[in-house]
C-alpha cells in the first residue's frame with residue numbers, strides 16, 4: 400500500500416532532478432531580445448558551444464570558423480586572422496568591440512571579453528555585409 404506513494408515520491412525527485420539539470424538553460428528564453436540594446440538578433444541553429452575562459456575564432460579566406468559560437472558571460476573571444484587576405488571584425492550593432500582591417504592583418508589577433516548575455520552578430524566588411532557573406536555570431540549565455 401506504500402507503493403503508490405513511493406512512486407509519486409520518485410516522480411517528484413526525478414522532476415526536481417531534471418529541473419535542476421535544465422536550470423542553466425533558463426536564460427535562453429530572453430536571448431532573442433539580444434543584448435542590452437533591444438536588438439532582435441536570433442540564436443543561430445548551428446551554434447557551437449565553446450567551453451573555457453578563452454576561446455578562439457579563426458578568420459579564414461573568407462569565412463569565420465566556427466561561424467556561430469556560444470560562450471558563458473566573462474569569456475574572452477580571440478579572433479585570429481589565419482587567412483592570407485585582409486579581414487576585419489565589426490559588430491552588426493554598435494561599435495563597442497571589433498577590430499579594423501589595419502589592426503587585423505594576416506597573423507594578427509584581436510580579443511574581446513563578453514560580459515553581458517546576448518546575441519552579438521558581427522561581420523567582415525571586406526567580404527560580407529551585416530547579414531550575409533563573411534559573418535558570425537557570438538551568443539553569450541549561461
Ligand SMILES: [Cu+2]
Pocket residue numbers: 461462485486487523524525526527533
Ligand atoms: Cu574578410
